[in-house]
Amino acid sequence: MGMNIQVGNIVKLKKKHPCGSFEWEVLRVGADFKLKCIGCEHLIMVPRTMVEKNLRGLR
Numbered sequence: 596m597g598m599n600i601q602v603g604n605i606v607k608l609k610k611k612h613p614c615g616s617f618e619w620e621v622l623r624v625g626a627d628f629k630l631k632c633i634g635c636e637h638l639i640m641v642p643r644t645m646v647e648k649n650l651r652g653l654r
């Protein structure tokens with residue numbers, strides 16, 4: 596699960612961001628992913644494993 600995640604995809608994660616959104620735009624992939632919150636545009640860097648473990652949707 597999650598092996599096909601590419602830049603430009605929108606991932607839906609299990610945990611809700613404080614702004615209320617579950618969805619993140621993928622800006623960079625690798626050992627760490629750079630994600631932008633769809634709700635508030637907050638940027639985070641997280642390990643690939645965290646994204647894969649918490650993935651609930653991909654588009």
Ligand SMILES: [Zn+2]
Nearest residue numbers: 612614632635
């Ligand atoms: Zn947010």
